[in-house]
Structures are given as structure tokens and as C-alpha cells.
Amino acid sequence: MADCVFCGIVAGSIPAFMVASSPAGVAFLDIRPVFKGHVLVAPRPHIVQFTDLPADLLPEYFRFAQQIAAAVPAALGSQGTFVAMNNIVSQSVPHLHTHVVPRTKGDGLRGFFWPRRKYESDDEAAETAETIGKEYLRLSVA
Numbered sequence: 001m002a003d004c005v006f007c008g009i010v011a012g013s014i015p016a017f018m019v020a021s022s023p024a025g026v027a028f029l030d031i032r033p034v035f036k037g038h039v040l041v042a043p044r045p046h047i048v049q050f051t052d053l054p055a056d057l058l059p060e061y062f063r064f065a066q067q068i069a070a071a072v073p074a075a076l077g078s079q080g081t082f083v084a085m086n087n088i089v090s091q092s093v094p095h096l097h098t099h100v101v102p103r104t105k106g107d108g109l110r111g112f113f114w115p116r117r118k119y120e121s122d123d124e125a126a127e128t129a130e131t132i133g134k135e136y137l138r139l140s141v142a
Contacts, residue, residue: 006095017129020136024060032116037076041065041098049087075135078102
């Protein structure tokens with residue numbers, strides 16, 4: 001879809017801090033992260049909401065999201081992840097995406113209140129994306 005930001009990221013026409021890419025989709029840093037290392041996983045085709053994701057794409061897409069969820073704590077030293085998906089309400093980009101947010105006990109995140117942060121610089125964001133991407137590659141080969 002021509003005016004979809006995530007379709008532009010998938011196509012490579014809109015820059016993003018890419019973490020990983022697979023036939024199922026792309027993973028890139030959220031530019032307004034809940035915590036640094038907050039990754040968005042988006043399927044390659046333009047799909048607005050979860051219920052529109054074709055059944056034949058489910059296994060590959062969720063395997064990719066699962067691999068990113070494994071890579072984030074391994075790369076960043078967090079204790080785990082919070083994995084979530086919005087549909088329509090509060091979905092700022094109308095393209096299906098899965099949030100993979102690093103979590104550590106005592107990080108202050110409570111319920112569904114998601115305070116947003118910023119990276120100090122593009123270099124910091126690029127380094128974070130590269131670190132998670134390397135861990136994704138290491139884990140996906142294993």
C-alpha cells in the first residue's frame with residue numbers, strides 16, 4: 001500500500017533501524033520505544049489487523065516473532081519480553097505489527113500504560129538494532 005509507513009519499511013523506501021529480515025516479515029526498532037530495544041515485527045504483505053492474517057502465513061510469521069522475542073533478552077540482558085499486538089484501537093500505523101518489548105523486574109512498566117522513550121542518537125539506535133540482529137542470526141542458525 002503506497003501510503004503505509006510499514007510497507008515502505010518492508011520495501012526499503014523508508015529508513016528504519018532494521019533488526020532482522022525473513023521471508024515472513026521484517027523486524028525493526030520502534031522509534032518511540034517503551035524501553036530501548038523495543039522491536040516491531042511486521043509481515044511483508046499489507047495486512048491491517050491480526051484477524052486478516054492468512055492462516056498459511058501464521059506459522060512463519062509467529063516463528064519469526066518468537067525468534068525476535070528470544071533474541072531481545074539474549075542481546076540486551078533483559079530478563080524477558082512483553083509481546084503484544086494492537087488491532088485498530090491505539091494502532092498508530094494501520095499495518096499489522098507485533099511489539100517485542102524487553103522487560104526486567106522492577107522496570108516500572110505497569111499494566112497497559114506505555115510511557116515512551118527516545119534513543120539518545122541514531123548511532124545508539126543503530127547499535128541496538130545491530131546487537132539484537134546479530135543475536136537473532138545466532139539463534140536462528142542454532
